[in-house]
Amino acid sequence: MTHRAMRTLLTASTATQDILNRCLAGNEVSEKDGIILFSAPESDMPAIASVADYLRSKTNGDAVSFVVTRNINFTNICYMGCKFCNFAKRIEDVGAQWLDIDKLVERAVEAWDRGATEVCIQGGLHPKMKGTEYRNILLALKARLPDLHIHAFSPFEIWYGAKKSKLSYEAFLSDLKNCGLDSMPGTAAEILDTEIRKQLTKNKLSTEQWVEIITTAHKVGIPTTCTIMYGHIDGPKDWAGHICKLRDIQKQTGGFTEFVPLSFVHTDSPLYTENPETVRPGPTALEVEKMHAISRILLHRWIDNIQVSWTKLGAEFATEMLQSGVNDLGGTLMNESISRASGALNGQEITATEMVEMIRTVGRTPVQRNTLYQVLETYLHKEPTDYAPLVDRKGQNPLDYLAQEPMAIEQAGA
Numbered sequence: 001m002t003h004r005a006m007r008t009l010l011t012a013s014t015a016t017q018d019i020l021n022r023c024l025a026g027n028e029v030s031e032k033d034g035i036i037l038f039s040a041p042e043s044d045m046p047a048i049a050s051v052a053d054y055l056r057s058k059t060n061g062d063a064v065s066f067v068v069t070r071n072i073n074f075t076n077i078c079y080m081g082c083k084f085c086n087f088a089k090r091i092e093d094v095g096a097q098w099l100d101i102d103k104l105v106e107r108a109v110e111a112w113d114r115g116a117t118e119v120c121i122q123g124g125l126h127p128k129m130k131g132t133e134y135r136n137i138l139l140a141l142k143a144r145l146p147d148l149h150i151h152a153f154s155p156f157e158i159w160y161g162a163k164k165s166k167l168s169y170e171a172f173l174s175d176l177k178n179c180g181l182d183s184m185p186g187t188a189a190e191i192l193d194t195e196i197r198k199q200l201t202k203n204k205l206s207t208e209q210w211v212e213i214i215t216t217a218h219k220v221g222i223p224t225t226c227t228i229m230y231g232h233i234d235g236p237k238d239w240a241g242h243i244c245k246l247r248d249i250q251k252q253t254g255g256f257t258e259f260v261p262l263s264f265v266h267t268d269s270p271l272y273t274e275n276p277e278t279v280r281p282g283p284t285a286l287e288v289e290k291m292h293a294i295s296r297i298l299l300h301r302w303i304d305n306i307q308v309s310w311t312k313l314g315a316e317f318a319t320e321m322l323q324s325g326v327n328d329l330g331g332t333l334m335n336e337s338i339s340r341a342s343g344a345l346n347g348q349e350i351t352a353t354e355m356v357e358m359i360r361t362v363g364r365t366p367v368q369r370n371t372l373y374q375v376l377e378t379y380l381h382k383e384p385t386d387y388a389p390l391v392d393r394k395g396q397n398p399l400d401y402l403a404q405e406p407m408a409i410e411q412a413g414a
């Protein structure tokens, strides 16, 4: 670490300094110490962030990556009734959508023509949907676009598809892999704690089932991401417990590609609107910074990539997280709809050109990656092909903040 970073360490409380020093000496940070870090006072944040930034620089160097992808939600019809969700509609609701497979393929072709290397496909659990729909989507996509990486189906969808098909998770996932499933989003994790899940999702997909589906996916050769949704009825103990559970899975399977903190968006979410006294309206800015930094510290040596979600935080705040342990800005997305449905206002797409611009404002090297974090292009002295946003932004530009207040260029504190 630089002298400046070492001096920052000395500003933290004794308990935080002790944990950070043990971490810098090469020791794994325990769940108990994770709780202490998450509970630390705001004045400890610079020290926590500087250690996270140091670990990030040791692991990822100067590169900040992104993937050119299109998000396709093939249906928002779902009867699971998760309390935090405002994406789901009933069949008769205005705005209920079902995308036929040929239309879905058309959207993927449009994405491919705009440079996408991946499509991310997730949907609601439509009551009339057959379990075979999942394999049919994959077969149709691979028939038309054999080289496009298909990142699809949350563990909740796998639970549903396997149940509908009367197959074990292993048989169902193996079939999907044979049909072209390349990787899976590790969403629907929320907080891996039974009591919290009872309140969020009536525990319909239990912690044990989520873990079983994820580890089975890894076993049959399908890598996944992993996530946390935080800032509602949860706290430090739940966050440290959740991240350490993911670390234990990674030690066992090695199948996680990245960790993605997802902040709870309370606007229009029944979980919040029905219980505004007991449910928090998303994490505070300090909690967001802690989540990115402390997850880097807890997952060091096990999960190399910490991704920030610009759909949840917006481009400006997401870019700030690059100083707190984050090395990946996620996908360009083209059509984001899940966060928007819950009231997030951060747009549907950040183009590759804009990703490169955001990364350069913090003095890092922009890298276009594929889903599995292989480098496809480094934008040191060249620019990506510039595509106009797919969906009309109606005058709103996610990078407007750069025109208002240019960020200082800070080099990584290695």
Ligand code: SF4
Binding pocket: 078, 079, 080, 081, 082, 085, 086, 087, 088, 123, 124, 125, 156
């Ligand atoms: S979070 Fe997913 S499974 Fe739950 S209600 Fe919403 S769409 Fe359905």
